Amino acid sequence: MDNERDFDLLNNDSIFRTLIEESPTAVGLYVGREMRIQLANDAMLHIWGKGNIIGQTLREALPELEGQPFHQLLDDVYTTGIPYQSDEDAVDFLIDGKLQRFYFSFTYKGLKNKDGRVWAILNTATDVTELALTRRKLAESEQSTRVALRAGELGTWDLDPINNIVTWDEKCKELYGFPKGDHISYEGVLKHMHPADVERVNKAVLTALDIASGGDYRVEFRTIGAADGKIRWLRCEGKAYFNSDGIAYRFAGTARDISTEVNEQKQQRRLTALVENTDDIICTADLDGNINYINKAGLQLLGIADDENYAPLHASKIYFPEDVPVLEQEIIPALMSKGKWSGRMRYRNLVTGEAIPVFINSFRIDGPISGTPIALASVNRDLRPELAANNERNKLLALIDSSSGFVSLSELDGTVTYVNATGRAMLGIDANTTNLGHNSQFIMPYEIKRLKDEINKQLLEEGRWTGRVDYRHFKTGEAIPVEGSSMLVYDSLTGKAQGRASIARDLRQEIADKKALQDSQHLLHNITTASPTALWMSDREGRIIYTNQTWLDWTGQTNDEVMGDGWLQPLVAEDRAIAAKKFIGDLAARRHYEVSFRLIRKDGEIRWCVATGNPQYHSDGTFAGYIGSCTDVTEYTLIEQQLQERNIELNVQVGQFEFVNNFMPVQLWTATVNGDLDYVNQRAIDYFGNNEGELADIWQNFVHPDDMLPTTKAWLHSIQSGSPFQVEFRLKGSDGIYRWHLARALPFTRDGKIVKWFGTNTDIDEQKQMQRQKDDFLGIASHELKTPVTSIKAYAQVLGAMLEKEGEQRKAEMVSRMDAQVNRLTNLIGDLLDVTKINSGRLQFNKVWFDINKVVRETMVDLQHTTHRHKLVEDFTETGKIYTDKDRIGQVITNLITNAIKYSPQADRIIVSTRREKQEIVVCVQDFGIGIADNKQDKVFEQFYRVSGSKQHTFPGLGLGLYISSEIIKREGGRMWVNSIEGKGSTFCFSLPVTTLN
Structure with a gap:
């Protein structure tokens, strides 16, 4: 039929409609580019889930197709005339008001007229939803199977025995060492199987392929990877399937890499042989102490015949009777709580009763899954041969172990076998560590090349090496410089080298001492150059080796002229011998030096000076010399001289008391036992501009308001306690100007009772300025x-x-x-x-609310990085928040902790505690260092004060930290104190008042 006849036939509506409606396949005819539905049989309407929609366009009839590709596909077929066909396309239809997914095989074919133009599209559709869903479920199932096999480290194989073709998954190929994508025959598998296993595998395969065997297959063998040459142990398990003729048509199964399992079994067999044949005594017991295994060495030591049934035998029976309490009270509790115990005990020969010394390493065995104890075990060494054979060696090792230097022994290959106690302490090696490793682990990594290229080479060639090397601390990794010597140890019989011995001297302290001295000298030079006080240093012979610029400015001497005993030249002649004799005496006694003398300055003026010095010591306790200062005290000396002269005159010429007092340069006054002023001299009257009677009642009006409270408090304390009165305060004169005065008063007693107070007010305003x-x-x-x-x-x-x-x-x-x-x-x-700032009153405080425990903890974390020896330990209680200057309080805490670190060089911990006591928060820092003598504890908070003594050189500083800290605490309304025992440590504390948080 030609095209014209086809077109005429299709236009024969009754024939065409009949063909479509009677077709068992869903068919639809869409006319025009708008795709108007001309025909649709019942099968198509059923797919669409619609009623009579003939005459509507597809967009009108099936709006749910918007956003799906079908409209575009139809338009492409209409415009190009090229048919479209698909398999299992997904399409969403609106069925019963719900959008549901279906799968169809579609065809879209354009119907053309005589001119060859498409005038309609014939659509056929086959519902393959069930088939598509089934395929997807199968794919998902297959994917799940692959995931399960992959998770189990299993590969799958499938052999076609008839065609001799093996089908593998990628995991199986990986286990056999075959490249991906290869098709492998059974002969190819045998080719890469270990030759020793081929016969056994063939036999297992042939057995499985025999229907009489049931088809089961299991074998373990080695393969040699086709691609990588790697030997693998595999366990293959599978089954053969037979047809009605008893011929295997399929042989399939899995493969697993059991190389690790095989190696572990080999290792287990080796360990079993080792345990059974070792000279050590090895036994195991249940948790009740009943022994269930003893190796040959143990049976022999205990006198038990090899074929004797020793169970049940309790562990207490094999110990010497006197040692059983140790087993019950120490060993078993330690094993149950800590999991291990080691030490020396005595076993008992069950036949002879002999006590046998053994070294025991006991440990608890926990279940690998449950983690709970399941058994007890011990490895024991018979000490009798060792004790007998090594008696002299032990004596020598005891001597070496007590040596103050590092000593070690090692094999020729560098394996270290012994390190003495000093060496272990120096390198941080635990006392019970027996496996000491290789000597390359004892030095810093950068020294290893030198060990190989220089040290070992010279040692092997010359038998000895000596030099500097950096050891390594095993716990901290710290580099430890040492002066070391290594030598070969030779066998006395053969003369051959059998090991090496090393000795070393720790150079850290020596280096630190040298550096500390250099740093001290450098710091002294830089800081003291601008000091208004003359500073000096001497050597151990008393020769001056340093003085700062102040002395040179005073005397006009050059630095070279001062050195040695040149410092004596500017002294007044009669004072020179006194100062020199005093210094020589104190130098010989190694005691604190202090002397007063007159100094002729370069301008000819004579000034009174006080020179002081403190003895200094090296870290080994040897005397190093003096560090001291020279202070110009001319003004103070003149005042004291004047006071002494007046006091002498007062005592000698009591009758002329009134006359003399009026000409003295100080204000004299007396008071009753109750503190009431009852006399002032003329100088006081002239200063205040009031008569004696008026001053007795109103003297407080002339005291500066800021000084009134401390002055009154000190005066009342002296009256009540009878202690001397001394205070500095400002007094307003008749000119309205306040001037600083030093007030002093002593009680005059008669028959042990105070009857009068005598006092003076001395103008010290110039000194204050x-x-x-x-x-x-x-x-x-x-x-x-x-x-x-x-x-x-x-x-x-x-x-x-x-x-x-x-x-x-x-x-x-x-x-x-x-x-x-x-x-x-x-x-x-x-x-x-x-x-x-403190002295001038310009120290500023910025108060905020903060948690003091948090600030203390943060400071401890920062300072922990500065010390490897000390552990900063928290002992906090809840304190709440406080309102004060956070940074200044942090400065105080930092000072106390750094002092604790500095003054406890041999200690390993520092305890920082906080607590709240009523309306105060208390912070304490406790060290376990050198401590402070009782008579010096009150002075540690003074400006520039440093504790003198034989150890002062070890702790350099200016003596300002505690003074600044105490002043900060005072200005915040708190207090600071110290409790200390010399030689045992100190506890510095401060308290701050708690302000209510509104």
């Missing part, structure tokens, strides 16, 4: 020091970064150490600035 000038100078000097120090620090950091970038690690480390010393200098300058 000088003190203020000194403080201002100190503040300015400290402030001016900050700028160059900051620049030095910046340059040091830049230089360090440049050196690190260039790979100069040692130089960079030296710059880093210089930076650390600059930080120390910065802290000292900061302390000096704080002192000037």
